[in-house]
Every structure is written in structure tokens, then in C-alpha cells.
Amino acid sequence: MLMTTSKGNAYDVALENFDSAADQMGLDKDTREMIKYPERILMVTVPVRMDDGHIHRFEGYRVQHSSVRGPAKGGIRYHPQVTLDEVKALATWMTWKCAVVNIPFGGAKGGITCDPKHMSQGELERMTRRYTSAILPLIGPEQDIPAPDVYTNPQTMAWIMDTYSMTKGYPIPGVVTGKPICLGGSLGRNEATGRGVFYTIECACEHLHLPLKGATVAVQGFGNAGSIAAQLLHEAGAKIIAVSDSTGCVYNPNGLNIPELIHMKALCGHVEGFPESEPLAPADLLALNCDILVPAALENTIHTDNVSTVRARIVAEAANGPLTPAADRVLESKGVFVIPDILCNAGGVTVSYFEWVQDEQHLFWEAQDIYNRLERVMKTAFRDVLKIHIERNVSMRIAANMLGIGRVAEAVQIRGIYP
Numbered sequence: 001m002l003m004t005t006s007k008g009n010a011y012d013v014a015l016e017n018f019d020s021a022a023d024q025m026g027l028d029k030d031t032r033e034m035i036k037y038p039e040r041i042l043m044v045t046v047p048v049r050m051d052d053g054h055i056h057r058f059e060g061y062r063v064q065h066s067s068v069r070g071p072a073k074g075g076i077r078y079h080p081q082v083t084l085d086e087v088k089a090l091a092t093w094m095t096w097k098c099a100v101v102n103i104p105f106g107g108a109k110g111g112i113t114c115d116p117k118h119m120s121q122g123e124l125e126r127m128t129r130r131y132t133s134a135i136l137p138l139i140g141p142e143q144d145i146p147a148p149d150v151y152t153n154p155q156t157m158a159w160i161m162d163t164y165s166m167t168k169g170y171p172i173p174g175v176v177t178g179k180p181i182c183l184g185g186s187l188g189r190n191e192a193t194g195r196g197v198f199y200t201i202e203c204a205c206e207h208l209h210l211p212l213k214g215a216t217v218a219v220q221g222f223g224n225a226g227s228i229a230a231q232l233l234h235e236a237g238a239k240i241i242a243v244s245d246s247t248g249c250v251y252n253p254n255g256l257n258i259p260e261l262i263h264m265k266a267l268c269g270h271v272e273g274f275p276e277s278e279p280l281a282p283a284d285l286l287a288l289n290c291d292i293l294v295p296a297a298l299e300n301t302i303h304t305d306n307v308s309t310v311r312a313r314i315v316a317e318a319a320n321g322p323l324t325p326a327a328d329r330v331l332e333s334k335g336v337f338v339i340p341d342i343l344c345n346a347g348g349v350t351v352s353y354f355e356w357v358q359d360e361q362h363l364f365w366e367a368q369d370i371y372n373r374l375e376r377v378m379k380t381a382f383r384d385v386l387k388i389h390i391e392r393n394v395s396m397r398i399a400a401n402m403l404g405i406g407r408v409a410e411a412v413q414i415r416g417i418y419p
Contacts, residue, residue, distance in 0.1 A: 010089035010299050016325045018092070021401030024394055031409050034417075035095075038088055040064040044134035046112060048127045051120050058114050058127060062135040064144055065091035065107040068411045071142055072108035073098060073349060075149025075178075076131075076156070078124075082111035086299070090149075093320055094349065096404030097342040101381045103353040106408075108144050110135065116151045125159055132163040139164065141174030141360065147352050148178040150298075154190075158183055174359035177352035186355035188370035189348075194228025195371065196347015197318045199378040200339045201233065201292060204314050207386060208337060213237030215291040218312070220244050220282070222271055225318040225345060226296030227262050233292075234258040241290060244282045244297075248272035251280040251288075286310055295322035302327045310336065317341035332395050340397040342404060343385055350377050 046058040064072040074094040095107030157176040164175045173184030222245040239255035247270035293312035299321040307327035316339045388399035
């Protein structure tokens with residue numbers, strides 16, 4: 001989301017990643033033309049009556065990149081730096097992500113340019129409902145299924161589900177995923193992304209013969225994905241030596257007490273000032289000498305200006321697009337093992353798929369069933385990507401893109417063009 005020259009435009013990055021993989025595959029021009037670009041782009045004006053009585057106009061977006069393999073799927077984010085290009089990039093990555101883990105969805109994404117940290121609950125609800133009414137023609141359980149993303153949550157999804165259901169005249173829980181359990185949400189959804197990150201790190205450590213117990217880890221971004229991944233790594237015996245969030249960074253070379261840090265974050269809203277730690281400049285976290293680096297914040301945080309400082313052996317992309325293509329090439333040349341985002345953080349959309357299936361069947365699974373199914377999906381996907389990585393002698397990112405793009409290309413070639 002930081003669109004400076006050195007860090008690049010997120011959509012340009014998505015297209016460059018596509019071209020790199022398509023070139024390796026020898027994908028023909030006709031197929032590229034059919035699957036590279038979004039199918040639909042909707043830009044909407046979202047007028048909201050604020051608490052002081054005045055009307056503020058927000059800009060919102062919903063992009064459907066692909067519905068070739070099934071309904072479009074993707075989150076909705078609220079952030080001051082949301083742009084159309086960012087949403088297009090995220091929708092594109094969602095298409096390949098769903099295909100990599102082989103679930104029958106295409107990619108979509110949505111967002112509103114706003115600052116939710118300075119909005120009341122009432123303002124957020126009115127904005128969400130107005131936005132939902134504006135994108136209503138595009139969404140539905142067989143068409144396009146939103147989910148939470150940056151600064152949106154189960155409550156946001158409940159408002160969307162209620163607004164959509166009220167227009168139809170009956171409850172339709174399958175219109176969104178990431179809902180509260182009482183409205184048809186799935187057990188295991190909240191920790192799904194972080195759990196998926198953990199499973200892929202387990203696979204990477206096994207491949208590299210790096211014992212996870214005792215491995216040192218730095219986590220950039222301590223939101224949902226980063227905190228859950230840190231907790232599971234901590235439970236597995238890894239040593240989390242540094243954690244950062246939007247307020248600051250804490251460091252302890254002997255390892256942070258992650259359960260207590262999660263508790264403090266929940267109470268105080270930040271990690272800064274955590275006992276038995278010392279402050280660290282957030283930029284310095286990336287340069288720590290550690291076994292595993294987990295960028296779990298926003299796009300393009302590792303770029304040409306700072307990639308040379310990265311010393312981790314494994315970079316696990318819990319965030320979407322945390323590396324620019326140029327930074328990716330530098331890490332590849334240094335022998336760093338990168339677990340690409342469309343594989344590493346696919347646990348969230350995988351359990352979203354499980355939730356959608358449960359809603360459609362009106363039959364819900366136990367938490368352990370969710371975990372077992374997720375582990376099986378993530379580790380199978382990792383093995384599929386690793387096989388291409390080894391056999392074709394390409395980076396893990398290109399291998400993941402080749403797998404995802406190949407599955408979408410196969411579907412569009414079989415379906416053809418109508419009319």
C-alpha cells in the first residue's frame with residue numbers, strides 16, 4: 001500500500017509476478033488475455049451521515065478478478081490508503097491463491113478508503129451497510145463472497161450479511177464468511193490464516209532440515225495472522241525474539257512470552273512497552289539475525305532499499321505482497337527460502353471455503369475437523385509447489401504462481417468463450 005518508486009505499485013507487482021510465471025510455463029497469448037485481468041471492477045460512492053450530523057463521502061471498490069473456477073472470493077478492507085490498484089492486485093492474488101490450494105473459488109477483493117480508527121461504531125455500521133447496498137448486484141453465495149480483511153472483522157461481516165438478507169427477505173449466511181459463530185460462522189476461522197502460516201513454516205523447516213524447536217523468529221505485524229502464527233510457533237518450541245505492530249517494536253534475544261504479549265495487545269491495543277523486552281526500531285526487525293522472518297503487515301514492506309539487510313533463512317509471507325519483485329530476486333540470489341503469500345497465507349481463504357460449505361449444507365464441523373482439513377490442504381499445496389520448485393528449478397514464488405495460473409488456465413481453456 002506504499003506506492004513510492006522504490007516499493008512499486010501493488011498491481012504492477014501482481015502483473016509482473018503473473019508474467020514471470022506465465023513465461024516459465026510458455027502460456028499462450030490468448031489464454032493470458034483471458035485470465036490476466038479483472039472480469040469486473042465496481043467503484044462506488046459511499047455517503048455516510050457522521051455522528052455530528054454532516055455527510056462524508058467515502059470511495060469504495062469491489063473487484064472480481066476471476067470466476068472461472070467458481071464464485072469470486074475475497075476480503076474487504078478499511079484503510080486510509082486503499083486504492084483501486086491495490087484492490088485489483090489483491091483480487092488477482094486471490095485468484096491464484098484459491099487455485100494453489102485447489103478450492104473452487106475465483107479471486108475478488110473490496111475496500112473503502114477511510115480511517116476506521118477515527119470512526120465510531122455507529123459510523124462504521126452506517127458506512128458498511130451503505131457500501132453493501134452499493135455492491136449488492138455483485139455479491140451473493142453463488143456469485144461473490146466477501147470476508148474480513150484489514151480493519152474489518154466478524155461484526156463487519158454480520159452487518160453485510162444482515163443488509164444483504166434484508167433485501168432478499170430471508171437469512172442468507174453464505175453471502176459472507178468470517179461471520180460470528182452464532183450467525184453461521186465456522187469454528188477455527190479466526191486463527192485460520194496464522195495456522196496456515198504455521199503449517200507451511202513446518203513444511204519449510206522439514207525441507208531445509210531446520211529444527212523448528214529452538215528456531216529464532218521475528219514477526220512484523222502482530223494482528224490476527226501474525227499473533228496466531230507467533231503463538232503456534234511459540235507452542236512448537238520456536239523462540240520469538242521480536243514482534244512489531246503499528247505502534248512500535250519489542251525485542252528480547254532470549255525469546256518473548258507470546259501468550260502474555262497477546263494478552264497485553266488485547267488489553268492495551270499495542271505491543272510497545274511490553275515487560276522483559278527492549279524497544280527496537282521497527283525497520284531494524286527486518287535486519288535481525290534470525291532463522292525465520294514473518295512479514296505479516298502490509299504490502300511492499302521489503303523492497304530494494306531494505307532487502308539487503310534481511311538475514312533470515314526463511315521468509316514466510318503472512319501478509320499479501322510484502323516483497324517487491326526486485327526484493328524477491330535479491331533474496332533468491334542470497335539463498336533465502338521464501339514461502340510466497342499465495343501459499344503461505346492461504347489458510348484464511350481455505351477455512352472461509354469450509355465455512356461457506358457448512359453454510360450451504362446447514363451442517364457444521366468440530367474445530368478439530370477444521371484443523372485437520374486445513375493442515376491436509378496446506379501441506380498438500382506446499383508439496384505441490386515444492387515439486388515444481390525443484391523440478392523446474394524456479395523460485396518458490398514462480399512455482400506457486402505456475403501452479404495457480406496453470407489451474408485457472410486449464411479451466412478457462414476447457415470452458416471456452418461464450419457467446
